Amino acid sequence: MSGNLGLVLRRLRDQGPRSRARLAAELGLTRSAVSALVGELEERGLVRAAGVERGHVGRPGTSVELDGHAVCGIGAEINVNHVSTIALDLGGNVIAEHRAGLDANKLAVEEVLDRLVALIARTEADVRSAGAETVGVAVGVAGLLDRTRDMLTVGPNLGWRDVPVGAELRGRLGAAYPVLVDNEGNLAAMAEALPGDPARQDVLVIFGEVGVGGGIVADGRLLRGRQGYAGEFGHMIVQPGGRRCGCGRVGCWETVVGLRALLDAAADPDDPVRDPALGLDDRLAEINRRADLGDTRTLAALDQVGGWVGIGAGILANAINPGAVVLSGYFAEVGERMRPAIEEQLTAGVLAPQAGGTRVELSTLGFTAAVRGGAALALEAVFDDPTLVGRRTEAVSEGVR
Known part of the structure; x- marks a missing residue:
């Protein structure tokens, strides 16, 4: 039963509102079965009536849509410069969002985890x-x-x-709900592979902040690799003899496309835009402001880094031929200025004509991609088994007791 409940719930998420009759036809179930399933989902507060369905062959029927306003997943992130959280309801609406700046390199692991747990607790209270x-x-x-x-x-x-991040967080939170841990690039890729959007089912997501990583989505599924280490694009060697990377090797892609590479090229060491105390959003806004004013050094830096982004994207596109390269994280914030150089090098680097049909897209999620992907991953449990959410009558009875 829970399997069919999940089928109905996923169909409404991926394809939007539809009538019971249409759901029955699409899922290969009887109308009476679908009516019973929809009734149970309504009792659990996961779907609701959405008016009369029009424009579909056959007799008009009352459509149903995803509700789930009372169910949330929380996504969280640990990065070098910040910890952050977001709570999304089942329909993808933002219920709460928090971010706290820090310098993880100067703090003990325990303190960083404590700060994240405090932010999660604050977000859960908002929920x-x-x-x-x-x-x-x-x-x-x-x-x-x-x-x-x-x-x-x-x-x-x-x-x-x-660092046993999962065990440390579970011990601190002591929560009844599941606590999952994943690579931030994988979570960003999950957020970008929009359910129900055929143009986003085969994508390469490149997520950049201090480090660079990402994810590969093929036929709507995230590719993790044998041990889950897929997506570490930032450590491809693209410049032998170049700058030493944080991983200890020399010439990694991260050293020429990471945020540090852009700031080094765009400004002197004493320039305020290089000050870590300045928020990341503010630093990138200043880069864009200078570019808009035609500052030659800033424009040259964006062009230089964009060229390297295109070179690396071309290497990856030759291997997997994605429908799109989606630029996320800091790349999305300054990507319009980088796009010409990226596309030029991508086209030059891919053997197939017209870059094999791979297009360059900028994420609209920016720095929230990873936490949004985390919230979506947390909510997957409900789509797998909607009975995890109690019926509203059960919830009332629990409260009376």
């Missing part, structure tokens, strides 16, 4: 205030993550090694 319940938390972390143990084996930019 309760909105009359909703949290069904899970998924945390993105920058670095190589062994998902079988929820162990961050190497976090070059964080300076972490062999």
Whole structure:
């Protein structure tokens, strides 16, 4: 039963409102079965009536749509310069969002985790205030993550090694709901692969902040690799003899396309835009402001970094031929200025004509991509088994007791 409930719920998420008759035809179920399933989902507060369906062959019927305003997933992120959280309801609406700046390199691992847990607790309190319940938390972390143990084996930019992030967070939160851990690039890729959008089912997502990573989505599924380490694009060697990377090697792609590379090229060491105390959004806004004013050094820096982005994207596109390269994180904030250089090098680097049909797109999620992907991952449990959410009558009875 829970399997068919999940089928109905996913169909409404991916394809939008539809009548019971249409759901029955699309899912290969009887109308009576679908009516019973929709009734149960309504009792659990996961769907609601959405008016009369029009424009479909056959007799008009009352359509139903995803509701789930009382169910939230929380996404969280640990990065070099910040910890952040977001709570999304089942329909993808933002219920709460928080971010706190820090310098992870100067703090003990325990303090960074404590700050994240405090932010999660604050977000969960906001969810309760909105009359909703949290069904899970998924945390993105920058670095190589062994998902079988929820162990961050190497976090070059964080300076972490062999940190049992999952166990540490679960111990601190003591929550009844699941606490998941994943690579932040994977979570960003999940957020960009929009359910129901055929143009986003085969994409390469490049997520940049201090470090650079991302994810590969093929036929709507995230490719994790044998041990879950896929997507560490930032550590491809593209410039032998170049700058030393945080991972200890020389010439990684990250060293020529990461945020540090852009700031080094765009400004002198004493320039305010290089000051870590200045918020990341403010620093990038200043870069864009200078570019808009025609500052030659800024424009040259964006062109230089954009060229390297295109070179790396071309290497990856030759291997997997994605429908789109989606630029996320800091790349999305300054990407319009980089786009010409990216597209030029992508086209030059891909063997297939017209870059094999691969287009360059800018994420609209920016720095929230990873936490949004985390919230979506946390909510997947409900789509897998909607019975995890109690019937409203059960909830009332629990409250009376």
